[in-house]
Amino acid sequence: MFSAVTNQGKRVILHPFEHTGISDSPPYHCPICNEEVVLKKGKVRRWHFAHRHHSLCRVAPESEEHLEGKAVLFQWLERQNVSPRLEVFLPELGRQADILFTWNAGTYAVEYQCASIPLEEAVQRTNDYLSHHIQPLWIYSSDRLRFDRSQRYSIHAFEWTGLREDQTGSRRTALTYFSPVNGRFSFLYPRASLSSAITYGDLYTADLSCMSISGLVNLPVVVSGERTWIRTWLDTKKKWRYSRSRWHLYPDTRYLRVLFAKRRSDIPYFPAEAGWPVEGMNHFNTPPHHWQSVVLLSFLDPLPLYTSFSLQTAVEEFRSAADGILRLKQSPLVNHPIDKALEQYFRLLEKTSLLQKNGDGWKKVKDVYLPASIDEGYKMDEYYFSCLF
Ligand SMILES: [Zn+2]
Numbered sequence: 001m002f003s004a005v006t007n008q009g010k011r012v013i014l015h016p017f018e019h020t021g022i023s024d025s026p027p028y029h030c031p032i033c034n035e036e037v038v039l040k041k042g043k044v045r046r047w048h049f050a051h052r053h054h055s056l057c058r059v060a061p062e063s064e065e066h067l068e069g070k071a072v073l074f075q076w077l078e079r080q081n082v083s084p085r086l087e088v089f090l091p092e093l094g095r096q097a098d099i100l101f102t103w104n105a106g107t108y109a110v111e112y113q114c115a116s117i118p119l120e121e122a123v124q125r126t127n128d129y130l131s132h133h134i135q136p137l138w139i140y141s142s143d144r145l146r147f148d149r150s151q152r153y154s155i156h157a158f159e160w161t162g163l164r165e166d167q168t169g170s171r172r173t174a175l176t177y178f179s180p181v182n183g184r185f186s187f188l189y190p191r192a193s194l195s196s197a198i199t200y201g202d203l204y205t206a207d208l209s210c211m212s213i214s215g216l217v218n219l220p221v222v223v224s225g226e227r228t229w230i231r232t233w234l235d236t237k238k239k240w241r242y243s244r245s246r247w248h249l250y251p252d253t254r255y256l257r258v259l260f261a262k263r264r265s266d267i268p269y270f271p272a273e274a275g276w277p278v279e280g281m282n283h284f285n286t287p288p289h290h291w292q293s294v295v296l297l298s299f300l301d302p303l304p305l306y307t308s309f310s311l312q313t314a315v316e317e318f319r320s321a322a323d324g325i326l327r328l329k330q331s332p333l334v335n336h337p338i339d340k341a342l343e344q345y346f347r348l349l350e351k352t353s354l355l356q357k358n359g360d361g362w363k364k365v366k367d368v369y370l371p372a373s374i375d376e377g378y379k380m381d382e383y384y385f386s387c388l389f
Contacts, residue, residue, distance in 0.1 A: 001062060002070070003087040004028035004037050004049045013086055014047050016071030031089045032096055033057035046071055065141055065180065069112045070098050072180040072208075073139070077101050077110075080213040093128045100134075103213055107134045111162075112178065114141040119330065122161040126332045136333070137217070138162025142179035142186055145203075151229050153188060153201050160282075163190075163331040166219040172279075173334055174219050183208040187220060191227065192277030194236065196285035196327070200229040200277075230277070230389050237275050237381045240289050241268045241374050252286045252294075255325045259297045265370045271296050272371065272380030273352050276388065280341035283334070285327035292345060294322060300354070301368045310361035314346070315339050351388055 003013045006024045011031065014022065022039075028049055030037050035057055037049040048067055051057050070086065077084035077099060084101040088109075097109035109129050122138075129136040138161065146154040159175060166172045177186040186205045193199040202225035206215070253267070260266050267290075274296055275289030284291050298321040299314060315338060331337060346362050349355040355362040371377035 001030070001037070001049045001087055002046075002067075003031055003089075004039075005031050005034075014049075016046055016074055016086070030057055031087075063114055065143070066112060066114045068180040069114065069139075069141060069178060070110075072183065073110060073112060073178065074099050076208050076211075077213070082213055090132070090134075093132060095125065095128065097129075097134075103217060106217075108217065109134050109136050111136055111138050112141070113138060113162075114143065116156055117158050119158045119161065122158040123330050123332060126161055130332065135217075136162075137164075137176065139176045139178045139185075142177045142184070145177055145186060145188070147203075150232070151200050151202075151225075152194070153190075153199050153203075154197055155188075155190075155199060157196070160329045160331055162333070163282075164219060164333045165335065166221070168218070168221060171340055172219070172222075172224075173282075173331075176216070185211055185216065187222070189222070189224075190282040191224075191279075192229070192233075193282040193284075193288075195287065196329070199282055200227075227389070233277060233389070234381060234385050237289070237385075238378060240270070240275060240287070241378050241381075250286070250327065251324070252290055252326050256290055256293060259294070260370075263297070263370055267293075268374050269371050269377055271368055272377055272384050273349060273354055273368070275381075276345075276348055276384075278341060278344035278348055280337060280344050283329050283331065283337040283341055285329055291322070291326055294318070294326065295342065295345060296368045300349075300364060303364050305364060305367065308358045308361055308363045311339060311343055311346070313361075314342055318342060348388065352384055 002016055003011060005011055005028065007027060010024060012022050012024050012028065026039065027036050028039060029035065030051060035051060035055055037051055040050050041047050045064060046067055074084055074086050082101040082103045084099050086099055087096055088100040089096045098112045099110040101108055111125065126136050140159060140162065163173050163175055172189055174187045174189045177188065184205050184207055186203055189202045190199045191201050204220060204222050206220060256267055270289050270293045274292035281288055295318060299317050303309065319338065346355055350357055354366045356365045371380060
């Protein structure tokens, strides 16, 4: 940490780049747990305060990278003229923000996160900030970016908490990463998720010198990358149809089994209109052919042919059917994520001729069909794939 409190209760903050020393004499205490901390005047590492080895404080220990990331981000924010303050202890929240700054009448808390933390902790921290009208900006260490050659990213459950929506109205969402070593921000825009942890995405990087505060807060304006990964989607559907499900223990699968059983069918015979990638799908931990089958079987199937409906009605019906059954991600910084996913899915159903656009809503123009065999289902998948992508 760069900050500590003296015996007299005075707060001392080391400037991360100017080692002029401090006039206040020890002992120094941790602002959070009040344990005594030691001033480390490193030659290689930055000057900082550290807990002793056996400390029980929840902020200890702090990695080199975390210290470095905070310092570089702080310096960059100073250049953006947003009056950043380093390590601000917020007594009403009982926690310390890495950096606090104000911009455009908003207050923002930077949470630079290198290590994994429990999902509940990340959600709690986010909600605490929001309830005090502070907008949290989760910035993860770029070392946390894990991907393979086919643009598949592996994202830790807690990282989804930091998902933010761009402010241009396109409703694209991104996760933010930063590397203090090469001074670069990275923004990961999830495109299509294969499971709760694995997602295809577009990654954009920007040097500190090219980034503006507006770019960071509102997310950079970018164009979608090419969907090279779409080619593998049919293989994914094939697996869903022909392999045994690995999700059989979840309540969504049990619920879905019942939906299919009522129609004398089973999950591998899911309608060919289900299981396609749509924007916003990353909000579900339930696999896409499952939640999309729920939309088709529990909402659209009972609707009489040529009935119109609005997005709002669909969302309400879907929510009540899905409540406690479908597994959803926690992304407190994204507004109405289910609405978005459903709207995108209905647009896709227009292309399969199941729905027709009707004013603000849609009209059902074809009945939901369940394939009689797995082979028939996969043949229909191939057909829709050629029409849709
Ligand atoms: Zn402490």
